[in-house]
Amino acid sequence: MSVKYKITRLASQICPPVMLPLLRKAYRASIGRSVVFNPGQQNLDVYWDPVMEQVLETWGEGNVWSEIQLALAGRQGRVLDIACGTGKTMEVLSGEPSLELWGCDISDRLIDRAIERGIHPERVHVGDATKLPYPDGFFDFSFSIGSIEHFTEDGIAAMLAECRRVTRVMAFHTHPVSRRGDNEGWITTAQSYFNNSVDWWLPKYQAQFQHVRVLNSLWSDERSEGRWFVCS
Structure with a gap:
């Protein structure tokens, strides 16, 4: 600790x-703020921060939570929320009756909060998204929201490889990219994250998925704009 x-x-x-x-x-x-270009490790402490826990309860309202509902509307099958946090996104998606929702997160604190909100304990897992405990092709769909940008470069590659391994049909990942279109590197503010261009990100997805489409998100801040990377 x-x-x-x-x-x-x-x-x-x-x-x-x-x-x-x-x-x-x-x-x-x-x-x-500090900026480097090749971080050695993630800052994980924030995922046990009670303030961050509260932020995760509201931050996707009016943008990414509506967008993931549209992406999965009318679909059926087993879905994995990678880095599910407090389970709020799973709760948002619970109105889609044909989806069987699962989640994983590295923080036991956040998983405990997901269980408290009513997520079935057998469908949430505490663990590293770069080493998922599920069989090959176990999920029809998977997604991550505002998560992958916090991994190191090695972690990004490992997480996407695991996502590809366990996902049978399609994966959806949304995260910030540089508003200027630059590769600004690994930035440390409240959290540490990569704020780089679409061109920096795209080959990382294409290394694992045959088809990758980039779509705009409504999420944005003064430094970044949200993008969806839709992978199949």
Whole structure:
């Protein structure tokens, strides 16, 4: 357990909930931003952060959650949410009766929250998305939302290879790309992530999938724009 996580956990215990976002904002301002181009490892502490847990409950409203519902509307079969977090996206998709929804995430804290919200415990798994525990072709569809950009380059390749291995029909991945169209590298703000161009990302998908289509997403911020990589 890192020092950063210990401090965050202590803050969540002694501070009123309303103060946590303000403390988090002040912390972000204090550390500023750093950029590298070949990170050695991910920053995983954030996935045990109670503030991040709350962010995951609302951040896809009006954009990516509507988009994944459209992508899977009318489809049937077994679906894997890779890096499912608190299970909120699975809950959003639960109105599609022909889908059997499964999820995995590296954070036991977030998986516990998914189970608390009513996701069946046998359909969520704590583990590394680069080493999925499912048989080949176990899922008809899979998706990730705002996740793969937080992996290292080796992790991206491994995650996509595993996604291809367990997915029979089609995979949907959405994440930010550079608004300027540049390869800005590995940026550390509240989370660490790659903010690079579509041209940087596309060969990584094409190394695993025969057909890859890039579509715009409604999600955006001041530095990035969302893109869907639809793989079959």
